[in-house]
Amino acid sequence: MANKDAGNGVVRGRRSSVADLHVDESDILNISDIMGDAGWYAKDRMEAFKVYKDTPMPSLEDEAWRRTDISGVDWEKFSKAIRDDKDIDNMAEVPEYLLNPLVGDRQGGQIVVSGRKVLQSSLADEASSKGVIFTDFVSATQNHGELFSGYVSKLVSIADGKHASMAGAMVDQGIFVYVPAGIQVEMPLHSVLWLNRIANFTRVVIAVEKGGSLTYVHEISSSDEGSEQLHAGTVEVFVGDNAELKFVEMQSLGENCYHFSHEKSQVGRDARLDWVFSAIGSKLTKSFLDLDLVGNGAWGRMSGFYFAAGKQHMDHDTQQNHRAEGQTSDLLFKGALRDGSRSVWQGMINVEPGAQKTDGFQANRNLLLAKEARADSIPGLEIQADDVRCTHAATISKLEEEHLFYLMSRGIHLEEARKVVVDGFFDPIMERIPFEGVRERLKSSVVDKMA
Amino acid sequence: MSAVLEIRNLHVSVEDTDILRGVDLTVKQGEIHALMGPNGSGKSTLAHALMGHPNYEITDGEVVFKGEDMLELGPDERSRKGLFLAFQYPVAIPGVTVANFLRTAINSRRKAEDSEDKGIPIPEFRKLLKDKMSSLDMSHDVAGRYLNDGFSGGEKKRAEILQLATLEPDVAVLDETDSGLDIDALKIVAEGVNKLVGPGLGVLVITHYQRLLSYIVPEHVHVMYEGKIVESGGPDLALKLEELGYEWIRSAHS
């Protein structure tokens, strides 16, 4: 191992004025060491770090970051946490409610990770006996290296952005789900990444091979208490030809957490991906969420729910890429904003030449619950085929006095009336979520957020 | 004791413009009153002010309902006390079904009476709603539709009466519930209202047309002109207006 202290001293002294993590190769080697990286990932990690170092931290000057200002991030604090390899002091336990099944009453498997520690990891025999893999990141690199290395970094390239390479270089936990060709996983899988470190880096890979099917709920969460947190992560989703995946992502990070993610899915011929996002947490979120429809007849749906309060800032950047014929993509993101919170949604439908008979839908709707709240909504279409049907819509509306008056005139209290209107606003998103448990969780988060 | 709505010398302004300039009117439970008057005379303003719309400022006068000063109460409290307004232009509430909305309204009332109340049992509510919809000849599909969202003019008016029937107020103001209804719908709605009328319900029917009043026959007819009630009489006053229009009112009161 390189001499850590000597290396750091020089680097820190020289670069401390730059808004970036001040870690060097020896720190990365140290993480590699602690994680017990398999050789191949140790190599990937170092490559990611090289890219990381050569990539400038994005700023308001970068088109994709124009509306999300991260100049206030205290990188020095996070650098120190990485160098010292520290958990948050007085770390909170994983809350009980995160462990309940959200889909169906029985789980086919559950993984609970707190920080780097795997608290629980189970998979039903009927799935594991068919070759299904459901495991944490460390075990994936060590025990399923050959398979895992064929997926990780194959969709989200470390060159996709500063935070993609950050996650690649510093990853310290994650999940790997693999469903072999032709296997239907009947019972849903559930994983929870509970972040209790100051700086957290995660990678999630889901691969459902040809003709397989899976329902999977993935939660990422942390405590509202404690000091500022950093999370950078990647999510890669492979849906093979004729395969079907229902994938629900729940983000309930603490109010002190900076959350950066690069997520990409690839959907094969006649395959289906039903992708649900919910975001209620974080101090600041910047997520890149890309749907790549690559096979003829591929279908992909993206449904987003977000609710921001206080000074939360949530920025979702979505892409629906049509790369073959006869495909459908359907995106609906709906968000409510109260207090001085802010949201950004920027979406793009790309239809490549030759992607004929494409249906592409895209809508983002925002409901402002306070004068100080603000939403930016920027839809976009880039169409290079002629036989296509694409629509886009973006709305930002206020809670209307006339609606509240109407409801109150029927005897409904003001608070209840506000809730009725907000519930009504979210109803079209709820209708797209095929799981009662998930809907209930979202509804109760609306109640919490409105309180 | 029967409920009484008393409006005394009511002055209302909207955005600093005086609209109502001293309205006196008393509606008792069991009575039917009609309020007529040319466009813009202030009929809907009266309706909104009675219900407590925040944009309508009461500059003078009082409204007493069941012996209590109404002007101190919010719209929800007025409703729970037994006042109802069928809107001339009901708003659409996207994402909220008729059934869900009505159940919330019923439960708000129950909760106000008993904070421990668990809400109306679903089977009981379903039956109640079905019965009320049938009595108004409404398709039961309406229960699952978003409230007023994409409703035709007539459907909206019918949905208002459905709410009236479900919430069972003591005094109801019907603001042009007949406008936008075809002849058959008018008859159904009027019959629906007639079934509710009786010793338990007082009604103030705001309308431009005698047609409705031949179904719902008022004992008292009032004419509003420039923010005041300038004429009051029996059913024959409505017939006179139908025949002569408002010219004679204008010349007598300008």
Ligand SMILES: Nc1ncnc2c1ncn2[C@@H]1O[C@H](COP(=O)(O)OP(=O)(O)OP(=O)(O)O)[C@@H](O)[C@H]1O
């Ligand atoms: N919210 C408002 N903002 C501004 N002006 C208003 C508002 N509400 C009512 N007015 C004005 O008050 C006056 C009375 O209106 P109102 O709606 O009460 O009349 P109306 O008698 O119900 O008429 P109609 O028979 O056409 O329904 C009109 O001049 C109208 O423009």
Ligand SMILES: [Mg+2]
């Ligand atoms: Mg009117």
